[in-house]
Amino acid sequence: MVEGQGQGQGQGQGEEIPSNMTLYINNLNEKIKIDQLKKSLHAVFSQFGKILDVLAFKTLKHKGQAWVVFEDVSSATNALRRMQGFPFYDKEMRIQYAKTKSDIIAKADGTFVPREKRKRHEEKGGKKRKEQLDPNRVAAGLNPAYAGAYGATPPLSQLPYLGARPMVPEAPAPPNNILFIQNLPHDATTTMLQMLFNQYPGLKDVRMVETKPGIAFVEYENEMQSTVAMQALQGFKIQQNQMLITYAKK
Numbered sequence: 001m002v003e004g005q006g007q008g009q010g011q012g013q014g015e016e017i018p019s020n021m022t023l024y025i026n027n028l029n030e031k032i033k034i035d036q037l038k039k040s041l042h043a044v045f046s047q048f049g050k051i052l053d054v055l056a057f058k059t060l061k062h063k064g065q066a067w068v069v070f071e072d073v074s075s076a077t078n079a080l081r082r083m084q085g086f087p088f089y090d091k092e093m094r095i096q097y098a099k100t101k102s103d104i105i106a107k108a109d110g111t112f113v114p115r116e117k118r119k120r121h122e123e124k125g126g127k128k129r130k131e132q133l134d135p136n137r138v139a140a141g142l143n144p145a146y147a148g149a150y151g152a153t154p155p156l157s158q159l160p161y162l163g164a165r166p167m168v169p170e171a172p173a174p175p176n177n178i179l180f181i182q183n184l185p186h187d188a189t190t191t192m193l194q195m196l197f198n199q200y201p202g203l204k205d206v207r208m209v210e211t212k213p214g215i216a217f218v219e220y221e222n223e224m225q226s227t228v229a230m231q232a233l234q235g236f237k238i239q240q241n242q243m244l245i246t247y248a249k250k
Helices: 034-048 073-083 103-109 115-133 190-197 223-233
Strands: 022-026 051-055 066-070 094-097 178-182 203-208 216-220 244-247
Touching: 022 073, 034 051, 034 066, 034 073, 034 190, 066 073, 073 094, 178 223, 190 203, 190 216, 190 223, 216 223, 223 244
Parallel strands: none
Antiparallel strands: 022 066, 022 094, 051 066, 178 216, 178 244, 203 216
């Protein structure tokens, strides 16, 4: 049981929260399953930098809320500015810096206080001490599914050759409005890809191929819009899979 995580909807009212590596997100769609929510948050936020953890809980007190822990403050700041109000499962995200650092960050900089010790401090120190130690303390440890996921898109010339396994067309198709996406994780969903590609104007449709997991087609209104999306998301990592994007053959 994670205690003291109830940062709540009123966080930040009447106070200035300093910039830090952890973002607090609320107004999330409560109907989405926790695992799917965490994977989707990771997918859309990892473009801004390395994510150490994504936290969301099933308890009633924490519904509609999540925490995204970045490796550095600049990534968190960029994500906050770019994703504020982003339509995520039909609801606009509300994002701000977390009041206190996550356990992962606390352990890294030597300020971590184990939960049992924290309880004793709270009982002795009264309300003021409790407020300092209470929020946003969670069980530490990197989620192996997300370890090493970098969102920074490298230049096309620096993308590693992915070998013969992805189905790269022998003769590349000429530029057009439909993109062919390969090397997706098998549990990727249409909704996840829609949120990812919907950041770029002109998205019309996302189609996954049920009989061939790991590939999808993304359609834009014209080839200029599809090209912008391809260049921005080429090599983007979803979990450990680096997307390979080409123009679709017509």
